[in-house]
Amino acid sequence: MAVRTLGQERAQHAWEAVQAAKEGLGGEFKERFATPAKKMPARVRTSGLGQTVAFMRLKEGAEVVKAVADWCRRRGLIGKAGGEGELLERFRKGTAADVRQLTAETLAYLEWLVRFADGAVE
Secondary structure (H helix, E strand, C coil): CCCCCHHHHHHHHHHHHHHHHHHHHHHHHHHHHHHHHHHHHHHHHHHCHHHHHHHHHHCCCHHHHHHHHHHHHHCCCCCCCCCHHHHHHHHHHCCHHHHHHHHHHHHHHHHHHHHHHHHHCC
């Protein structure tokens, strides 16, 4: 079995998340997943990860936040439960280094998620 790079792992997870969202959301995929995914990196850079996650969970993009939380759980950045609530909790209770790492990993993951979501919009 070949060793995969972190970038390949991110891409694989993002691809699977987009395919699952497209199947699960059907005609609402663009509105509920692709568009919020496209907006999320700018929101993170402008408002921070915690505020962005809190906003998106309640207003738009909860499915995107779930994908990000699952990726962070797989990377060991949040606990085994891995839900969006745990992502916020880690942001709230973590050190400055934890927050920087979560933010950097989220932005790197979103590069792939946005690419695949854009490609999946019909």
